Amino acid sequence: MFLSRFRPLRSEKKLESHVTHYLIPFHPKMKSTIDDQNNDIPVVDPLPVKNSLFLDLQESLYRFQCMLVQQSSTDETIECNITNHYQSILDKIQSIDQLEYTSETFDIVHMVFRTYISDILPLTDKYEDILSLVLSTKINFNLEALFKENESFTRRVFFSTHDLLALPNMIDYLEGKQKETQTYQLKIAMSVIINRLQLISTWITFEKDDFNDQESILRLLLKFINSNIHSDDSIIKQLFNLLIFLTEKTILVPSFINAGFVIYILQWLEMEQLPYEIQGSCIHIFYNLAQKIEGAKALNQADGLRILKDCTYRLLDPNIINGQHGFENMQLLYCMAMSLLIEPKQNREYVKNHRRILDYLLQSIIDASNMDNFFYADFHISRPIVVLTKLFVQDEIIKYVLDEAPVKNFPLSSKVEFFANLLIRFRGALTMDEDEANPLTLTALFNILWSISFHDEYLSQLQTNRQFLLTVKTFAYDTSVMEYERYVFANMSSIFKAANGILLNLGENISTRVHESSNITVEQPLVTSIANPSNRINVMISYSHTNADFCHDLVNALQKDPRLDIWVDFIYCRSGDLWEEISEAIENAHVILFIITKEYQSSKSCRQEVMYARDTLKKRFIPIYLKNDFVANSWLGIRIVGAQYIRFGKRSFGDSITEILNLMDDNTSQKQKQNVFKQTQMLTTPIADPVNVQDKILDKNLHTSQNRSxxxxxxxxxxxxxxxxxxxxxxxxxxxxxxxxxxxxxxxxxxxxxxxxxxxxxxxxxxxxxxxxxxxxxxxxxxxxxxxxxxxxxxxxxxxxx
Incomplete structure (x- = not known):
């Protein structure tokens, strides 16, 4: 069974800088102190008034441990005391059920569980009733209510539970070195730890560095799985389910990569004799890793694409599988993982070779949209939609999906209408704090429709859908939606940016706002006019934020030339989402530098900038290639064809800068020499010369004579x-x-x-x-x-x- 549903993610709140009460070991980031007087039983940030039962049990367990140590050296001299003390401990554990369901009550249960595993069990396995009784307390079955109410409690329970895996006894179990008589109880403890971590992972909000100190434990778990993967041990299945849950948290993926997950997952996928369920879990983790750019890169470097393709012959052949449970899940996982690993190319041959994947992704979205809960098989509709968002940066894929891909159970006449109506259905997603899948779906749909809106053949369908336009305008004018950045995955833009981009492409009246905190107004151009006495050159730089480091280096180098007034968003923009300031910079620029990379071509924001500069304003531009192995094609290639460009990497950085400056000078000196008829014809053909009619209208000193006939x-x-x-x-x-x-x-x-x-x-x-x-x-x-x-x-x- 694949555990693939999106689990609820509670609305993020600022975590407390420290925990005010904590009675069990903490994650290394959390404050902890050790009570040396109590045999190293930790007490962290104690409550103002400690629960009396906690203190009583803590003391009883400590005394019980001391008696067991003495018994090992004096045989049966204190047997009676041990028996009495043991019964007293059991009675106190049973009394836990009389307490309210609070975090303090769970602290008692956790303390007993940890103390038994770390201190009692290594001495003797005879007192397992302590373990069974503490695990049967009612609060163990009512933890979700506590996790829902207290996020800091949820975090500390997760990491304190995870830290149990580092106890010497548990390490011995994972390495297969435990005493035979302890195996049964350690297996129970392992099962409890895994299930608890899995439960908490549905509620916790992870942070970037949370697993940096846990990679050694992750490696230990991988080795344990690898040693027992052919066994029918239920612990192995539980561990795979836990890893599926954790790797779904893309913020943790770098830690899993560092721990060696890629190598092990690919190694297991090549094992043909593994149970179908385990192979499915491996593909699921493969897909989860691929959702992160670093994960996709690591998988590709390790030959993951070939290994995944090889799996299809034994995992996705209906004649071989014979109706295996989870077959539909496996198909969708495969299609999504392949889509995330393959770099889509802008040609019909690519579409032809991957039609089956594109068809399946689209059909799964349609099927999920017909369900009340928006699930297809075990997956929420957000999963295939997010993958489709990545693919929709390529125009050929958009046209195939919208015009040619076959679909079933599809009542509408147009797929454009389908995506527009689906966005309308999810318009209230940002108010649903309890489920991250719905806001993610809304964000992905805005990006898909933004990609669609770049194509003239689909514009009328969007322009005539009044409810769709109203929905888009609502989000475009609401700056509060910028707070939902956590739902913006790789290859996606924010809802606010996408909504404004859609309206701009549709020719709708969009607000080009400037924040109140900005001193910049439209009456005060950001860059100096070309008419100024010093004859300065206004330069605007358009780039993908993926290439920000190079852009900073470029700006630093160009700023050494006193003739240049350079506009770049990280200097002037008050907000990366405001088109107002960017469009104003384009309008004022004498020349625009496009930093051409694969990421630039895939960016809808960059596409909007190029179209506004090149198509609307007919601005002069210089393409700058950052890498030797990339050549622009598709929408970008058409717009820069024939233009003189600079390619960094062929010569030194300084020489390339000099080349840019010389090219700017050449363009300025040529500006008055063009024929009006040639320039008019260039409005409908690819521009071979960056000089054009539009410059003559918009630039003050470079227009043609007013005496033309x-x-x-x-x-x-x-x-x-x-x-x-x-x-x-x-x-x-x-x-x-x-x-x-x-x-x-x-x-x-x-x-x-x-x-x-x-x-x-x-x-x-x-x-x-x-x-x-x-x-x-x-x-x-x-x-x-x-x-x-x-x-x-x-x-x-x-x-x-x-």
């Missing part, structure tokens, strides 16, 4: 047969509509003739942003609404195309 301008208008100077009021209205310009702007201007447009376009040439500031104020007075920058840019771009 009206006839030349008229002929440059794509698709217009009527000269602009002859345009009527109706023609102007049609032009506003064709360019998706806000109708209220049209009403404000009230242009009557084509020449009005041409003259207004010339008025924008000194600096269109000053005009935007004036129009924004006028727009607010007239309509009591805000005119956002992206709305005005549509007008500027349309005038430029005239």
């Amino acid at each position: 009206i006839e030349l301008i008229m002929n440059a208008v794509a698709g217009q047969t009527k000269p602009i100077e002859q345009w009527t009021f109706e023609d102007i209205n049609q032009w506003f509509e064709q360019n998706n310009i806000e109708s209220k702007l049209k009403d404000l201007y009230r242009f009557q003739h084509g020449n009005d447009l041409l003259l207004y376009g010339q008025c924008l040439q000194p600096n269109w942003q000053y005009e935007y500031a004036d129009m924004r104020e006028r727009y607010t007075r007239e309509y009591n609404e805000i005119l956002y920058r992206d709305q005005f840019v549509l007008l500027v771009g349309a005038l430029n195309r005239l």
